Amino acid sequence: MNNEFYSAYNGQSMDRMNIPILPVLQFRESVCAMVNKGMRLSALLCFPSENKNTLFAVLADAEKGKLRVGSCHVGKKYPALTPDCMQAHLFEREIYENYGILPEGHPWLKPVRFPHNSFSHNSIGDMDYFKVQGDEIHEVAVGPIHAGVIEPGHFRFQCHGEVVYNLEISLGYQHRGIEKVFTESPASRQIHYIETASGDSTAAHTIAYSNVMESLCETSITARSQALRGIALELERIACHIGDLGALSGDVGFMPASAYCGRIRGNVLNMTAVLCGNRFSRNLIRPGGVRFDLDADQIDHLLKELKSVRKDAANAIELMFNTPSVLARFEHTGAVPPEDAVKIGMVGPAARAAGIDQDVRTYFPAGIYKYQHIPTVSASGGDVMARAGMNRYQISRYAIRVLTSPIVLSIFRRIAMLLDVLISRFKQGHQTMNYPKCPAPVLPERFAGMPAIDQKKCRDCSVPSCMESCPTKALTKTDQGLRLDMGMCLFCTDCLLSSPGCQCGRLRCL
Numbered sequence: 001m002n003n004e005f006y007s008a009y010n011g012q013s014m015d016r017m018n019i020p021i022l023p024v025l026q027f028r029e030s031v032c033a034m035v036n037k038g039m040r041l042s043a044l045l046c047f048p049s050e051n052k053n054t055l056f057a058v059l060a061d062a063e064k065g066k067l068r069v070g071s072c073h074v075g076k077k078y079p080a081l082t083p084d085c086m087q088a089h090l091f092e093r094e095i096y097e098n099y100g101i102l103p104e105g106h107p108w109l110k111p112v113r114f115p116h117n118s119f120s121h122n123s124i125g126d127m128d129y130f131k132v133q134g135d136e137i138h139e140v141a142v143g144p145i146h147a148g149v150i151e152p153g154h155f156r157f158q159c160h161g162e163v164v165y166n167l168e169i170s171l172g173y174q175h176r177g178i179e180k181v182f183t184e185s186p187a188s189r190q191i192h193y194i195e196t197a198s199g200d201s202t203a204a205h206t207i208a209y210s211n212v213m214e215s216l217c218e219t220s221i222t223a224r225s226q227a228l229r230g231i232a233l234e235l236e237r238i239a240c241h242i243g244d245l246g247a248l249s250g251d252v253g254f255m256p257a258s259a260y261c262g263r264i265r266g267n268v269l270n271m272t273a274v275l276c277g278n279r280f281s282r283n284l285i286r287p288g289g290v291r292f293d294l295d296a297d298q299i300d301h302l303l304k305e306l307k308s309v310r311k312d313a314a315n316a317i318e319l320m321f322n323t324p325s326v327l328a329r330f331e332h333t334g335a336v337p338p339e340d341a342v343k344i345g346m347v348g349p350a351a352r353a354a355g356i357d358q359d360v361r362t363y364f365p366a367g368i369y370k371y372q373h374i375p376t377v378s379a380s381g382g383d384v385m386a387r388a389g390m391n392r393y394q395i396s397r398y399a400i401r402v403l404t405s406p407i408v409l410s411i412f413r414r415i416a417m418l419l420d421v422l423i424s425r426f427k428q429g430h431q432t433m434n435y436p437k438c439p440a441p442v443l444p445e446r447f448a449g450m451p452a453i454d455q456k457k458c459r460d461c462s463v464p465s466c467m468e469s470c471p472t473k474a475l476t477k478t479d480q481g482l483r484l485d486m487g488m489c490l491f492c493t494d495c496l497l498s499s500p501g502c503q504c505g506r507l508r509c510l
Contacts (some may be wrong), residue, residue: 005068010364013215027072032084044091062363077102087345113172132158144173203232206285213287225289230368232281239268252329260316336382354382466495
């Protein structure tokens with residue numbers, strides 16, 4: 001089945017005409033078969049036209065580090081994938097809602113976001129909710145108006161006493177029209193819509209957008225720009241982790257840790273402001289690179305602040321996890337079994353908290369993560385306690401309760417170590433060059449584009465100019481020849497450019 005789909009690496013562009021078009025039943029069978037083999041349905045999209053509609057499926061193959069893409073033509077209806085592939089349920093509901101294409105056999109086509117052009121003819125808030133039957137069952141409705149600045153949303157709880165059996169969330173009460181405006185606006189305005197789509201994910205969204213534009217334009221950026229993007233993204237990640245832990249504290253009524261985490265998150269956002277003058281990374285990242293650089297004083301300031309944040313976060317988290325009432329409310333709450341997490345295609349920290357070995361930075365790396373590798377770690381249990389301590393690798397529920405502080409601290413230790421490495425590399429004062437323009441390599445590994453060493457030809461080299469030119473000292477001389485530390489390599493290609501006339505062929509670009 002895999003051979004029927006087009007394969008590509010994350011961030012690699014492809015010609016839409018090269019994506020195979022399968023009969024709809026074969027398309028359905030192939031998607032379900034690949035999901036059953038362990039792949040994840042990353043996206044199910046519709047490309048509408050007057051004569052025919054085209055469905056595109058994107059599956060993530062973590063074992064090979066590749067994305068597999070296939071398509072099929074459909075009319076006004078097609079056999080739903082959801083009965084045999086639960087990961088498709090939300091995609092098919094959205095396709096029906098936006099384009100009126102009916103997935104026959106879908107168990108529940110309830111609205112997703114109530115778009116204004118909805119083909120489901122549901123007015124905002126008009127939907128059927130899940131019901132729990134019983135004499136003492138009661139419903140608790142919250143929203144859509146909230147006492148805060150979050151998006152309006154309706155939450156429907158099905159309760160029996162103090163036990164919540166089901167929570168259903170309904171969104172779409174307000175629309176900014178970003179998707180429609182984005183497709184109709186000039187290219188120069190698109191980046192501003194991307195930056196403001198979600199306030200706490202500006203770096204993530206602008207990097208993703210920039211990667212798409214750079215891939216389509218067949219251009220590349222300097223290693224220094226990649227590292228600066230990585231610093232902005234990891235600072236954003238730290239702020240989100242601290243904010244989430246503070247929100248968890250507030251949800252269980254433990255206000256000291258909630259207040260501390262709010263203040264510490266503000267310090268992290270201020271570190272981002274050192275990068276570009278904006279606490280949310282706006283105006284920093286653009287297709288083709290970044291708009292701001294770091295000097296020596298800024299680097300020293302960031303390292304100093306990072307050390308302070310690490311210490312303050314340790315104190316706040318220790319206070320939080322040394323409080324029995326907090327632990328009692330975290331444990332066994334909102335547990336997601338790993339089999340359910342796989343079935344619905346759960347991703348991100350929630351999936352890793354359920355024991356799923358899944359991290360895009362590891363299995364589908366892009367940008368700086370191709371050259372600065374991060375081990376994937378996960379927790380077990382799938383409950384709030386596991387999600388709070390997700391960065392501890394394969395640990396029992398008992399150990400989570402006992403080791404508390406070190407578990408969650410590992411989140412910040414791991415990220416802080418990466419930031420230390422990225423920021424420290426700028427102290428070398430090395431200005432990298434643009435990547436050489438060459439055809440995209442076709443390789444079975446994730447490290448496409450990395451320098452490779454021909455040991456048979458380089459042992460006799462008496463003056464390894466490539467080693468001397470390496471800004472991070474990733475190349476070292478041994479008795480067996482040159483050794484390349486891929487963890488330190490920035491892929492600045494200075495080693496390749498240092499001796500273009502070399503006849504020994506010791507280094508080549510894959």
